Amino acid sequence: MSEDEQSRQTFYEALGGAEGIRRIVESFYPKVQAHPLLGPLFPENIDPVIEKQYMFLSQFFGGPPLFSEAHGHPMMRARHLPFPITEERAKAWLGCMAQALEESGLDHKVQLAALERLKGPAYHFINS
Incomplete structure (x- = not known):
């Protein structure tokens, strides 16, 4: 793939599209x-979470x-409020993702780049 093609590629595509995201999540x-x-x-039963x-x-x-199509607006911070998320847990989550x-x-x-992009939400969810 040329450098020009890479620069036009979406982040989703750079991660391997549907197959790549699936592979990452199933490893995570x-x-x-x-x-x-x-x-x-x-x-x-972790399957619905996956x-x-x-x-x-x-x-x-x-x-x-x-x-969004299946569950509406993500509202991820609100969805995570019932769980005690500490800075230590956010770092652990990012470590598993790494x-x-x-x-x-x-x-x-x-x-x-993917990890850097995920740091924002991971630390935004801290509530304990």
């Missing part, structure tokens, strides 16, 4: 479930508005 949640700070916040995260990240990174992105095999610059 086992790490979350195993994490001592994060695992207890999630239900035993699907919502896939829809949200697709939309968040410039792909189709799957989350591992999932690394395993994705994406270009390192794309991984770093």
Whole structure:
């Protein structure tokens, strides 16, 4: 792919589109479930959470508005208020995402850009 083609590519496309987002999310949640700070916040049946995260990240990174079409406006801070989210948990969440992105095999610059973009929401959700 030429540099010009890369510059016109959306972030969603740079992450591999639907297939790439799915791969990242499916790599991410086992790490979350195993994490001592994060695992207890999630239900035993993680499948609905995985699907919502896939829809949200697709939309968040410039792909189709799957989350909004299925669940309305994301209102992610409000949706996370019932859970005690500390700075330590936000960092842990980002750490799990960094591992999932690394395993994705994406270009390192794309991984770093995705993490940088996710820092805003991760820290915005802190409520404890």
